Amino acid sequence: MGSSETTGWQWLAIALVAVAAVVVTAAFTADAGSARPEPVAYDETVGVGLTMEAEQIARAEGASIPRAEVFYSQFRYVVGYSGIDRLVSALDAPARASQFGYPLAVYVSDYGGVSVDCSAGGSLSASATPAWTPAETAHYVVDSDARSPAGPVIVPFEDRADAEAFTDDCGGRVVDWETVRARKPPTDDPAAAVRAQVEQRASRADERVAAAREHRDRPVSVVVGRDVATVRAAIDRAPPNTTIRVPTATTVGNVTVDKPVTLRGESTRLDGGGDGTVLRVTADRVGVVGFEIVGVGNATVGESTDDDSSWDAPVRQGYGQSDAALAATNVSGLFVANVSVETPASGFVLVGTPGAVVENVTVDGTDDWRDGFMGVVGMDEPIVVQHSTFTDGRDGVYLHRADGTVLRNNTFRRNRFGTHLMYTSDALIADNRARDQSHAGIVVMTDPSGNAIVGNDVRRARSGILTAGSGSYVGHNVVVGTERGLSTNAGRSLYEHNVLADNAVGVIAATIVPSNRVVENDFVANDRHATSRPGPMRIYTHDGRGNYWSGAYDLDGGAPTLSRPYSPTDSVDRRLHRRDAAVVLGEAPSVHALRSLRGTTPGFRSASIVDTAPLTEPANPKLLATATNETTDGGVSP
Numbered sequence: 001m002g003s004s005e006t007t008g009w010q011w012l013a014i015a016l017v018a019v020a021a022v023v024v025t026a027a028f029t030a031d032a033g034s035a036r037p038e039p040v041a042y043d044e045t046v047g048v049g050l051t052m053e054a055e056q057i058a059r060a061e062g063a064s065i066p067r068a069e070v071f072y073s074q075f076r077y078v079v080g081y082s083g084i085d086r087l088v089s090a091l092d093a094p095a096r097a098s099q100f101g102y103p104l105a106v107y108v109s110d111y112g113g114v115s116v117d118c119s120a121g122g123s124l125s126a127s128a129t130p131a132w133t134p135a136e137t138a139h140y141v142v143d144s145d146a147r148s149p150a151g152p153v154i155v156p157f158e159d160r161a162d163a164e165a166f167t168d169d170c171g172g173r174v175v176d177w178e179t180v181r182a183r184k185p186p187t188d189d190p191a192a193a194v195r196a197q198v199e200q201r202a203s204r205a206d207e208r209v210a211a212a213r214e215h216r217d218r219p220v221s222v223v224v225g226r227d228v229a230t231v232r233a234a235i236d237r238a239p240p241n242t243t244i245r246v247p248t249a250t251t252v253g254n255v256t257v258d259k260p261v262t263l264r265g266e267s268t269r270l271d272g273g274g275d276g277t278v279l280r281v282t283a284d285r286v287g288v289v290g291f292e293i294v295g296v297g298n299a300t301v302g303e304s305t306d307d308d309s310s311w312d313a314p315v316r317q318g319y320g321q322s323d324a325a326l327a328a329t330n331v332s333g334l335f336v337a338n339v340s341v342e343t344p345a346s347g348f349v350l351v352g353t354p355g356a357v358v359e360n361v362t363v364d365g366t367d368d369w370r371d372g373f374m375g376v377v378g379m380d381e382p383i384v385v386q387h388s389t390f391t392d393g394r395d396g397v398y399l400h401r402a403d404g405t406v407l408r409n410n411t412f413r414r415n416r417f418g419t420h421l422m423y424t425s426d427a428l429i430a431d432n433r434a435r436d437q438s439h440a441g442i443v444v445m446t447d448p449s450g451n452a453i454v455g456n457d458v459r460r461a462r463s464g465i466l467t468a469g470s471g472s473y474v475g476h477n478v479v480v481g482t483e484r485g486l487s488t489n490a491g492r493s494l495y496e497h498n499v500l501a502d503n504a505v506g507v508i509a510a511t512i513v514p515s516n517r518v519v520e521n522d523f524v525a526n527d528r529h530a531t532s533r534p535g536p537m538r539i540y541t542h543d544g545r546g547n548y549w550s551g552a553y554d555l556d557g558g559a560p561t562l563s564r565p566y567s568p569t570d571s572v573d574r575r576l577h578r579r580d581a582a583v584v585l586g587e588a589p590s591v592h593a594l595r596s597l598r599g600t601t602p603g604f605r606s607a608s609i610v611d612t613a614p615l616t617e618p619a620n621p622k623l624l625a626t627a628t629n630e631t632t633d634g635g636v637s638p
Contacts, residue, residue, distance in 0.1 A: 048090075049086040051447050063149060066124075066155055068106065087135075095539060107133065110132060111126060113131050133157075139156070139162075140155065195494060218287070219243060224250065230250070281334060286334055293343075319374070340361065340363075348363075352381055361388045375395065384408075386410065389412075391414055394416045396420075398417075407432060414435075414438070427448075456478070470490055506528070510533055520546075524548075544561070565611060568611075
């Protein structure tokens, strides 16, 4: 960029400042004297609060969820909250004033105008959608028996008499708005709580693995080829809690393991003949160790059944009934280890299998992921998948309502998604490697909560790590060579100590309602370090520490943080690591004036990110070194 271009940029900045000075008051400042905004239907708000699973369950069961909505002075959208606790947390959030302004109006559901009870196991139900009432004059029933799919609820009423009548049936006590505001939710910082649970989740997984490994070595009772001719005959003959040894290759067709035994091979080839699932487990405490399984059928979608009317029946049919090397349903304590699979469909389908452990397996799918299916499907119960490799499948591991699952130390190559979470909360996704996924290394959908994504290494994909939901922890990950490194679509979450290097875009600020902490990450040699979707200004600083942005500079120097803020969405700052002339332009007085206006005027803060204490040195030098060691273009430079 030459001097003439720099001058042009300066004149543009001066013009913008002049125009902004004229229009800012009329266009962007909330009119404190205007009439109180009228409430809108909840589905017209930007809703936050519950997981999508809880919303689906509530809809299916006819449960009612107390809602709230807030009109903020510096936010163009009405924000809806599922749950009064969630509303209180949002109003008390430290960054609320700087990002949203003050509440112009706060409304809550009024259960006084509808027939309401909690007789169905405590589930709150209402005869119709409640109307709205101002939050500050409402009366609230706390500590009652009423519940939603997410847990206990605070139930608001416009009239105190209606609230007291509700306590006669459902218990609890009636309090005012100030008392509700003074109540602290279970945690004000759910993401920090998840961070503190990472080691505990790993320890629980260790315990599950140790328990399942007890099924690895049992006394041998039957040897196929010596005592009986077939695996089916061996299962019929073997006493429970013993081992069936399968030393030589065999065609097994479709075999059901219906007693607690261990099938042990010696890298033995089991051929299913290409018709359906090879091994189907229907008993608890089964072990399958040391096989090469081929001849899996190619069906990827099950048949529709009229007896399944659950809200997620289409998902179960579409994902939980495919042909597989091994399928297990409603059994506990399953242990699968040292098994390799070649499959045109799925590797392992585990539905309702608490305590199941899959380790040291390899699943090779189809050359084109569109023709194949899943490496592992886990549904309804937590499982552990570790030290395994998944290649050329649709998803390496697909989870549906498998809360508490642990996926660790796995390798994913050339799948659509490496790891895919649907309606799954409280999972630990740790220390996995994903290479050359066509879509994304790790993707979380359907707004779950409490997930921990830690220590993963994702390279060469359309997207690196795509988050969703709330209250999650994303830390110590490396993402290199993607089109989009990291999305921060999980709200009220903590993104820290990640390295985003050599991506087209390092991070996408994706939530409309910004509530995340993004701190001590390293952004290095990305085409653009960050982009932001519509919404208020995002502040990527916490407790005086920001992030490291390669190219951000400080004319003073010597301090741990730079003396000036850095904005990766600013038209000048975002070019600092790519164009030398941008440094000169960045010091122009007109540009400083424009930045000042953007930082203090709501309309100019839209879709922007500001780091008020950018770091002078990388926060994660060892992790950054690992990013540098494996790149397609010879490395990245901090």
